[in-house]
Amino acid sequence: MQPTRRTLTAAVAMTAMTFTLAACGGGDNEGSSNDNGDSSEEAGSGEQITLTVATFNEFGYEELLEEYESLHDNITVEHVKADTADNARDALRNSLGADSGAADIEAIEIDWLVEFMQYPDKFSDLSDPSVDGRWQDWKADAATTDDGKLIGYGTDNGPQAICYRADLFEAAGLPTEREEVATLLEGDWQHYFDVGKDFVATSDSAWFDSAGATWQGMINQVEVPYQEPSGEIIATTSPEVRSLYDQVLAASTDAELSAGLQQWTPDWVAGFQSDSFATMLCPGWMLGIIEGNSEGVEGWDVANVFPGGGGNWGGSYLTVPAQGDHIEEAKALANWLTEPEQQIKAFEAKGTFPSQVEALESETLLSSTNEFFNNAPTGQIFVDRAKAITFQPFKGPDYFSINSALQDALTRVDVDGTDDAQTSWDKFVADVEALG
Amino acid sequence: MSTTTPLRPATEQSEPPPKRIGFGGRLSRWDLKVSPYLYISPFFILFFVTGLFPLVYTGWVAVHDWDLIMGQGEFVGAKNFTDVLGNRDFWNALTNTVSIFVLSSVPQVICAITIAALLDANLRAKTFWRMGVLLPYVVAPVAVALIFSNLFADKFGLINSLLGTVGIDPIGWHSQRLPSHVAIATMVNFRWTGYNALIFLAAMQAIPRDLYEQASIDGAGKIRQFFSVTVPMLRPTIIFVVITSTIGGLQIFDEARLYDAYGRGGADGQWQTLTILLYEQGWTRSNFGRASAIAVLLFLIIVAIGLVNYLVTRMISTSEVKR
Numbered sequence: 160m161q162p163t164r165r166t167l168t169a170a171v172a173m174t175a176m177t178f179t180l181a182a183c184g185g186g187d188n189e190g191s192s193n194d195n196g197d198s199s200e201e202a203g204s205g206e207q208i209t210l211t212v213a214t215f216n217e218f219g220y221e222e223l224l225e226e227y228e229s230l231h232d233n234i235t236v237e238h239v240k241a242d243t244a245d246n247a248r249d250a251l252r253n254s255l256g257a258d259s260g261a262a263d264i265e266a267i268e269i270d271w272l273v274e275f276m277q278y279p280d281k282f283s284d285l286s287d288p289s290v291d292g293r294w295q296d297w298k299a300d301a302a303t304t305d306d307g308k309l310i311g312y313g314t315d316n317g318p319q320a321i322c323y324r325a326d327l328f329e330a331a332g333l334p335t336e337r338e339e340v341a342t343l344l345e346g347d348w349q350h351y352f353d354v355g356k357d358f359v360a361t362s363d364s365a366w367f368d369s370a371g372a373t374w375q376g377m378i379n380q381v382e383v384p385y386q387e388p389s390g391e392i393i394a395t396t397s398p399e400v401r402s403l404y405d406q407v408l409a410a411s412t413d414a415e416l417s418a419g420l421q422q423w424t425p426d427w428v429a430g431f432q433s434d435s436f437a438t439m440l441c442p443g444w445m446l447g448i449i450e451g452n453s454e455g456v457e458g459w460d461v462a463n464v465f466p467g468g469g470g471n472w473g474g475s476y477l478t479v480p481a482q483g484d485h486i487e488e489a490k491a492l493a494n495w496l497t498e499p500e501q502q503i504k505a506f507e508a509k510g511t512f513p514s515q516v517e518a519l520e521s522e523t524l525l526s527s528t529n530e531f532f533n534n535a536p537t538g539q540i541f542v543d544r545a546k547a548i549t550f551q552p553f554k555g556p557d558y559f560s561i562n563s564a565l566q567d568a569l570t571r572v573d574v575d576g577t578d579d580a581q582t583s584w585d586k587f588v589a590d591v592e593a594l595g
Numbered sequence: 596m597s598t599t600t601p602l603r604p605a606t607e608q609s610e611p612p613p614k615r616i617g618f619g620g621r622l623s624r625w626d627l628k629v630s631p632y633l634y635i636s637p638f639f640i641l642f643f644v645t646g647l648f649p650l651v652y653t654g655w656v657a658v659h660d661w662d663l664i665m666g667q668g669e670f671v672g673a674k675n676f677t678d679v680l681g682n683r684d685f686w687n688a689l690t691n692t693v694s695i696f697v698l699s700s701v702p703q704v705i706c707a708i709t710i711a712a713l714l715d716a717n718l719r720a721k722t723f724w725r726m727g728v729l730l731p732y733v734v735a736p737v738a739v740a741l742i743f744s745n746l747f748a749d750k751f752g753l754i755n756s757l758l759g760t761v762g763i764d765p766i767g768w769h770s771q772r773l774p775s776h777v778a779i780a781t782m783v784n785f786r787w788t789g790y791n792a793l794i795f796l797a798a799m800q801a802i803p804r805d806l807y808e809q810a811s812i813d814g815a816g817k818i819r820q821f822f823s824v825t826v827p828m829l830r831p832t833i834i835f836v837v838i839t840s841t842i843g844g845l846q847i848f849d850e851a852r853l854y855d856a857y858g859r860g861g862a863d864g865q866w867q868t869l870t871i872l873l874y875e876q877g878w879t880r881s882n883f884g885r886a887s888a889i890a891v892l893l894f895l896i897i898v899a900i901g902l903v904n905y906l907v908t909r910m911i912s913t914s915e916v917k918r
Contacts, residue, residue, distance in 0.1 A: 242856055243856055243857065245857060245858075245879075246858065248879075249878050249879055252663055252664065252878055252879075252881060253663070253878055255663075255664050256663035256664045256881075278664050278665070281664065419750075420750065421855075421862075423856040423857070424748070424769070424855055424856055425744060425745045425748040425751070425752070425856075426748045426749055426750045426751055426752075426769075429748065429750070429751035430750070430751070433751065435750075560879075560880060563859075563879075566862075567859075567862040567863070568862075570862035571862045571863045574770060574862065575767065575769070575770030575771075575861070575862055575863060575865070576767070576770060577770060577771070577862075577863045577865070578863065586863070589683065593678075593682050593684070594880070
């Protein structure tokens with residue numbers, strides 16, 4: 160009897176194995192056939208679908224997405240927000256590399272747009288007659304490949320003004336009215352820092368939040384900051400970059416104008432509540448962030464001025480990765496979200512300033528005010544700030560990595576205090592060399 | 596065969612029994628030889644697919660120029676390795692990893708044994724206390740990291756304000772190297788001490804109680820009993836806990852990555868561990884070749900430390916025999 164039983168168990172074991180393997184295989188087949196079925200049907204009929212939209216910081220889309228859902232019964236929109244643009248970028252890179260996991264609509268910031276333009280096949284072509292001439296030329300050109308493929312729909316731009324705390328200005332004996340402040344700060348960066356020195360002499364607060372934040376304003380006024388159009392990296396050799404670096408660090412540490420709060424850290428967020436600094440460079444999209452962090456704090460206002468003229472910080476695009484299941488629907492949603500009317504609503508919600516030509520002339524935009532910022536006419540201010548921008552800097556594919564390394568260099572001196580300006584610069588040079 | 600022979604009919608004698616085997620017999624012979632392997636094969640098939648193949652493939656990627664999105668480039672030989680080893684980031688990350696590992700594992704094992712000894716005593720509501728120490732383990736590491744990075748914020752964190760009330764200057768938990776390691780090690784300890792304590796507790800309860808009786812008859816106090824009876828009897832368990840926490844410690848990622856909003860291990864790489872460096876090279880910089888080279892090096896380091904562990908274990912077990 161014994162042999163028979165063994166034979167039986169062996170047979171059972173073998174069948175069990177076969178079943179397990181078959182089950183694995185079967186599961187996969189089932190899954191994929193289902194997916195195919197779904198997507199092919201959806202294109203035609205109005206079946207229930209979910210679209211995911213991945214953004215970072217504040218885009219002001221919360222109410223818009225609800226509105227879109229109510230306009231389209233069959234569409235549910237899921238909004239995924241990353242805390243920083245850096246994390247959003249890493250996540251998108253990862254999904255593109257793995258060819259799965261990307262949201263149906265992915266927001267891309269202008270600083271790393273060029274990097275992703277290297278992989279046009281990974282994104283759907285969004286060109287469409289309905290969007291011709293929707294944006295300022297430079298905004299649309301930046302997202303168009305050489306062979307005419309449009310990778311992203313422009314959302315907002317980041318024309319910068321100066322946000323300031325009127326109450327802290329008053330305590331330090333500086334003017335508080337936004338027109339007077341604009342006149343006071345009119346000038347170059349050195350002038351902005353000089354006024355800051357007067358301020359800190361009579362106040363416990365610092366003048367600005369961090370060297371890194373101020374750097375974003377300064378570097379965005381350099382025509383060719385880190386990389387030549389030929390691809391050659393000039394970040395470590397350009398005298399302009401080095402002199403700005405020395406200038407901002409001298410102001411931050413020697414003149415003690417910086418609060419030493421690295422942006423987006425818990426300390427920085429807490430700094431809003433404890434009157435740590437009196438001014439901040441504020442691109443339109445920063446308004447929503449300041450308001451969110453300053454709950455209970457009164458006195459924020461916006462002055463229609465920016466050191467060194469005009470400057471753009473950030474601004475984004477909506478892209479539709481080619482790997483998605485619902486490309487047509489995602490395109491339609493991205494198209495709708497970037498229509499001038501919707502962008503103006505987003506501006507009213509979170510201050511994301513439109514890049515759409517039509518929106519810039521819109522009466523709604525020009526007359527819009529921001530209650531939190533002492534009812535400042537933010538629409539008019541940012542339209543003026545946008546007009547002050549005379550050129551767009553050239554940002555190569557390595558812009559983001561080099562700028563991160565430079566931000567680290569500033570943080571080492573300004574926030575951490577682990578290095579002085581020279582040793583930190585040496586580490587920056589080593590970091591840039593290690594990029595290759 | 597000998598047991599079955601008497602049962603067979605007499606005619607069988609004309610042909611030698613072992614030569615003629617029917618299909619059933621052949622099956623049973625295969626069964627004897629193949630079945631055991633078949634039973635354990637699911638593990639090895641899974642191991643091959645999820646363990647060995649990625650391991651070998653990582654080695655393949657490490658000798659190529661490999662972009663995260665564009666995929667395989669040309670063969671570059673050892674260039675990725677020399678790049679990694681020639682950069683200060685790697686050595687910095689290695690030091691950080693070892694430092695965080697020592698700061699977390701050593702206090703963790705000591706605390707866990709002490710807690711286990713306390714729980715081993717006669718307590719009211721035993722189950723409540725035992726579940727209590729396991730509670731931190733249930734909390735997701737991401738949540739732990741978010742809470743702790745706020746507690747350890749440099750300027751407005753709770754820990755620094757508490758230190759301020761007793762007159763200690765604020766500590767640069769994020770800006771300085773060693774404090775950041777202490778903070779991250781604290782997160783690790785918070786999560787794992789209770790878990791290890793329960794493993795020790797289980798082992799302690801397996802120690803025969805009469806050993807303690809004998810010890811107390813010999814006049815040993817509680818503390819002497821702990822060091823002379825409990826700790827020696829726990830030796831195999833201690834080795835197990837040390838090995839698992841070594842592997843975990845060298846691969847530490849979540850806590851360090853979520854310690855600030857940027858996740859790069861600090862502006863000066865103050866708390867950049869090897870896995871964070873690997874992530875940065877692979878995902879932020881898209882250089883999969885270099886990331887794989889770091890992975891291979893990390894693997895070699897873990898193997899080396901594993902060998903040291905093995906030798907120490909052997910030394911301990913032989914010394915036990917001598918006694």
